[in-house]
Amino acid sequence: MNHWQIERDILHLEQVIRRISGDDRIPLSYWRNRIDLVASSALVPAQQSRMRRINDRLEQLEACIGLNCSPA
Numbered sequence: 001m002n003h004w005q006i007e008r009d010i011l012h013l014e015q016v017i018r019r020i021s022g023d024d025r026i027p028l029s030y031w032r033n034r035i036d037l038v039a040s041s042a043l044v045p046a047q048q049s050r051m052r053r054i055n056d057r058l059e060q061l062e063a064c065i066g067l068n069c070s071p072a
Contacts, residue, residue, distance in 0.1 A: 009038045009052050017057045022065045031058055 013035060022028060035058055039051045 006038065006041050006047060009034075010047060010054070013038065013054050017054050020061065022061055027040065028058065028062055028065065032062070057067065 013031075016031065020026070020028070020031065035055055039048075039055065043051060046071070
């Protein structure tokens with residue numbers, strides 16, 4: 001992936017991760033695959049940090065599936 005595509009993908013994931021829940025039509029597994037794909041790219045340190053935050057948020061959502069909790 002080129003630099004501009006990576007930036008667009010990270011920005012999109014940052015926007016989506018704030019709005020999704022385990023009840024959405026698109027399953028969390030789809031977003032896990034997208035995050036893993038972007039994270040496997042050659043990222044600069046700032047991008048790596050942003051991807052860690054995105055990944056942490058998705059992990060919170062994944063942990064709450066079936067527990068009826070609402071992560072912060």
